[in-house]
Amino acid sequence: MPDTAIQIQPVKSLDVAISAPPSKAHSLRYIYIAALADGVSRLDHLLLGEDQRHALNAIRSLGVPVELDEIAAAAAIHGTGGRLQAPDNELFIGNSGVGIRFLTPIAALVADGTVTLTGDERMCNGRPIADLLTALAPLGITASSMRDNGLPPLLVQGGGIRGGTTHLRGQASSQYFSAILIAAPFADEDVTIHADGEIKSRPYIDTTIAAMQAFGVTAEVTASGFRVAAGQRYQPLQTAIEGDYSSASYFFAAAAVTGGKIRVDGLRSDSDQGDRYIVEALQTMNCHAEFADDAVELQGGPLAPIETDMSNYPDLVPTLAVVAAFADGTSVFTGVEHLRIKESDRLAATATELQRLGADAEDAGDRLIVRGRAGESMHGATIETYNDHRLAMAFAIAGLRVPGVVITNPGCVAKSFPDFFERLADITAQDRS
Missing domain, CATH: 3.65.10.10 (Enolpyruvate transferase domain)
Structure with missing residues (x-):
């Protein structure tokens, strides 16, 4: 994976299946x-x-x-x-x-x-x-x-x-x-x-x-x-290791922002992972989801805004914020203060990079506010990732809808999803085939 920059190729339609990486x-x-x-x-x-x-x-x-x-x-x-x-x-x-x-x-x-x-x-x-x-x-x-x-x-x-x-x-x-x-x-x-x-x-x-x-x-x-009782062994x-809902969230977001459909295999329906919330959140935003024993299928739709407490799901904030930029209305994410001490100041960075894409986003201290206009104000830009894997992946999803999105330092995804950009390229290749 090159560490300089990578340009994301938009897709016209999305109807694919992909396997979830390990949690x-x-x-x-x-x-x-x-x-x-x-x-x-x-x-x-x-x-x-x-x-x-x-x-x-x-x-x-x-x-x-x-x-x-x-x-x-x-x-x-x-x-x-x-x-x-x-x-x-x-x-x-x-x-x-x-x-x-x-x-x-x-x-x-x-x-x-x-x-x-x-x-x-x-x-x-x-x-x-x-x-x-x-x-x-x-x-x-x-x-x-x-x-x-x-x-x-x-x-x-x-x-x-x-x-x-x-x-x-x-x-x-x-x-x-x-x-x-x-x-x-x-x-x-x-x-x-x-x-x-x-x-x-x-x-x-x-x-x-x-x-x-x-x-x-x-x-x-x-x-x-x-x-915890002492003496246990x-x-x-x-x-x-089960599949990862956090990593799958980017592909669910891809279906949401493109209005397409994606099935992610290898996800347990009874998982204890908090980031299963991505499916519920996107359903609230007008997507349709179906669970099977080891897969989740999500169909995008005209996106509605969301107001939600993200205290239990901090890793999903950049992803949902990107999706919110394509919704029609104002989304508010609360419980986000802890994002300031993640791999980057993830709260400030998410707002800054959304603004770079032409979105109306505000770091309001204890909240993140995204005033979506159904993506109409969005345009291409070079995204700074702050060496933060979750920012790189979340903003790459915007590039599936908006031409000209360039992700700097894409190699930072090695922290949690080393082949993310290869998987994303497979999706865009299927669209062009």
């Missing part, structure tokens, strides 16, 4: 939990994006053997039952928020010594982690920001996890809750997490709890948060 969220959770299991886990249909590769490199450095089959997209992970070794060098995790947050309590399981966790420029200067560091202290984990500014790089002291009770702001990243939950079975005492206030992005925690359960560990949901697992 990013499930792939990462299964990698980290498999590393802590008692024995060898086999993960098939594994996403091999940048974040997953960083995860596999990190657990190798912690003494967990990994056999990776690139062709089959599968890995055999020889879990060490939580007995980890201090690495010889710092662990570089790129811009993987899940990676650095999950690894912080996991790193405390090294028998002795310290672990240094670091990442790229955006990670170390724009992705705060102070809430997690504060919450780990009452559990007996010593982890600190090496620049004393609440940002990576981090220094984690090994020696184990005492356990006990801690608190986390509900408005903080859901990944903080997930990080503590995954490491909690190895604490000397039960671990209780009290959530102070309503939890944002709650479906991602549900995905974590389901992943733990798949490996044989129970996390209890309490009236005020979560509790992760059992090895052989499984195939």
